[in-house]
Amino acid sequence: MKRLLIAGVALAAGLTAASWSMAEPVDDTLEIDGKPMITRAKAPEGMPFDEVLSGWLYREAETRDLERDTFENPGMVPVEDGEVLWSKVDGTAGKSCATCHGDAAESMKGIGATFPKWDADSNKPINVELQINKCRTEQMGAEAYPFDKGGQNELTAYIKHQSLGLPVQIDLAEGDMQSWWEQGKELYYTRTGQLDLACASCHEANAGKFIRADHLSQGQVNGFPVYRLKSGFTSLHNRFRGCIRDTRAEMPKAFSDELMALETYVTWRGTGLSVETPAVRP
């Protein structure tokens, strides 16, 4: 019995040592179907880190491999569903996305890297999901997609996937983007919930460490919508809400002003990283 116990202690010690050595992001390079991705970039001015790191670098080898090959990537199934939606006629105007925008490979290239953008009509930042809804209601005469439903995530992913590999670069000089950025930054550092956690508590102060079994990354959003091994295809605002719920705070609504400000700020924090949509994360 004693020997068993000693063996157990030794095993536990070994495991601890192993997990410590794995705690930092890996030194690995990502190519998706042979196309190189930028997973490390020089941080934009004003960032607390020297380098921004894609969440891909914090994942296990098996998870990283899934993203290397679009065939193996489970997130490609919804992307292909999005491709079907792209040319599906909907609404009273008898139009599809393709009617106006043609081939997404050309017309949507760069979209995923430059949204959220300033929307003068609503006087707010607009993301890809809301831009789709704007097109649907104003151009197609169709109903806006409700949050996470109807094909919203599939179509968003298909559009963002056209920018695969392009570095994220949003324009804060447009309209009032700068003040939304400030508001997002404020939220990022505000502790909320019964657990009294801010985004920065995990993704800045403790990035690279483990929170129980979860390996904390910098919380970059360059791969959204992502395929999560635990919950399937997941949109950015769903993920935001999930994180906020876990701090046991009240969750803002998807696409609310708070979350749009947060999206603007967090997207900026990933400046220079490649769009990885659909990324694979645990």
Add this chain to the structure above:
Amino acid sequence: MASKPRIKVPKTASAGEVITIKTLISHEMESGQRKDKDGNPIPRQIINKFTCAFEGQTVFECDLDPAISANPYFEFNAKVPASGTFKFTWLDDDGSVYEAEELIEVK
């Protein structure tokens, strides 16, 4: 069914080489065991057969049954004697036939 099936065949191979082929087709694979909101059974609609032929010669073939999950995925090996075309066929319960072809060049 979503868009076209996804197929991965190497573009080139050497003569007699054993290559790995992967295919994935988006399909609900409705088993016939489920019921809708009103309690009526949802009729079965699955892909019931998959074949892969190289220049007319079958290299892989299998029947699919209702317990197979949505979006059936196959990975198998084939030996390529010369350049040619792999033809893939999926048969749907409703009579639809989904087909795809991939060229391979032997150097």
